Amino acid sequence: xxxxxxxxxxxxxxxxxxxxxxxxxxxxxxxxxxxxxxxxxxxxxxxxxxxxxxxxxxxxxxxxxxxxxxxxxxxxxxxxxxxxxxxxxxxxxxxxxxxxxxxxxxxxxxxxxxxxxxxxxxxxxxxxxxxxxxxxxxxxxxxxxxxxxxxxxxxxxxxxxxxxxxxxxxxxxxxxxxxxxxxxxxxxxxxxxxxxxxxxxxxxxxxxxxxxxxxxxxxxxxxxxxxxxxxxxxxxxxxxxxxxxxxxxxxxxxxxxxxxxxxxxxxxxxxxxxxxxxxxxxxxxx
Numbered sequence: 001x002x003x004x005x006x007x008x009x010x011x012x013x014x015x016x017x018x019x020x021x022x023x024x025x026x027x028x029x030x031x032x033x034x035x036x037x038x039x040x041x042x043x044x045x046x047x048x049x050x051x052x053x054x055x056x057x058x059x060x061x062x063x064x065x066x067x068x069x070x071x072x073x074x075x076x077x078x079x080x081x082x083x084x085x086x087x088x089x090x091x092x093x094x095x096x097x098x099x100x101x102x103x104x105x106x107x108x109x110x111x112x113x114x115x116x117x118x119x120x121x122x123x124x125x126x127x128x129x130x131x132x133x134x135x136x137x138x139x140x141x142x143x144x145x146x147x148x149x150x151x152x153x154x155x156x157x158x159x160x161x162x163x164x165x166x167x168x169x170x171x172x173x174x175x176x177x178x179x180x181x182x183x184x185x186x187x188x189x190x191x192x193x194x195x196x197x198x199x200x201x202x203x204x205x206x207x208x209x210x211x212x213x214x215x216x217x218x219x220x221x222x223x224x225x226x227x228x229x230x231x232x233x234x235x236x237x238x239x240x241x242x243x244x245x246x247x248x249x250x251x252x253x254x255x256x257x258x259x260x261x262x263x264x265x266x267x268x269x270x271x272x273x274x275x276x277x278x279x280x281x282x283x284x285x286x
Contacts, residue, residue: 001031001275004228005074007099008221009037009092010081010111016045017260018214019081023221029267030225030274035075037064037095040084046120047213048259056084061091065099074099079107079224081217086129096136105228108137108175109220113145116155131174139177139233141220147171147180161185164202168195179237181219192241196233203238208248212261219244222270229274242281243270 006027012020020036027034043053078100080092096106110130112122127149134140134150144167148155151170156163164183171178177196184190190207193200223240227233247263254262273281 002228002230004032004076005035006032006224006228007035007037007075007078007095008081008224009039009078009083009088009095010109010217011040011042011084012038013042013045015043015259016047016049016213017263018045018217022214022217022263023081025264025267026218026221026270027225029271030222030229032225032228037061039082039088045213045260058085058087058091061088065091065095068099074101075104076101077105077107077224077228079105079109079220080133081109081220082111086125089129089133092133093136105139106137107139107141107220107224108134109141109216110134110146110150111216113149114143114216116145118149134175137175139179140171140175141179141181141216141223142171143182143216144180147178150174159183159185164193165200168193168200171195172198177233179223179233181216192237194233194237201234203234203241205241205245208245208252210248210252212248212251213259214261214263215244215248218247218261218263226274231274239270239273243273 008023010019020038024034038057040057041055046052078095083089100106112119112130131150142150144159145155147167151167153167168178168180172195180193182190183193184207188207189204191202191204193202219240222243223236226239227236246266246269247261250265251257251262
């Protein structure tokens, strides 16, 4: 079993099951030491709780990084989620260049948009900064909206196979490996499309007709955790996608749990999938 030291850089939403509060337990369950660099502290996530108290932590980045550099700290992988500003992206690029081990990985989840729109508080300057950050990564994990923004592509009404192939080819000019989430070519279908070394493949899943905040964070954490557990890219994508689907199914069983995903109850299945050789899939009945 691999034991990696992984740094995740994203916000702490104190209530709501997303970002750092998702990444820490999932990466730990995957058998890794998890280090954090919080981009901001929010009282809740921004989806449905009303006005949010937020403290941006950009001013603390330099002091934390200075201390780590004094200690000669390096990481086997660094992956980012929600970043507060372009200034934070500049710090992240420095981390990528100075604190990733020689064989380490740089993963960017460009968490900035969904459903055809940028998140509140972000603008074109933020998008341009994210393009530069993605260019410094080994793998990026956008959804379709983020992919369109990163490639200056108008967000379409209909998303078909030809559009996705063209979108991935454009993204491939930005980063050598692209994992595009939320891709379904037919009704009742979703999945993940992957572009690697000029080749495209797609992992198809049944679409669960309900959405929750935090599913992208769950996928990203499970993907990084599995990939750093010496799974192939394809295996890591499938594990992360199946685990995310299982978490959604479990949450659908609890109608009052509207604000996040009950990922915790599915962690034993993730552990089994990663570490038990005979376990090839998730028990979706549980």
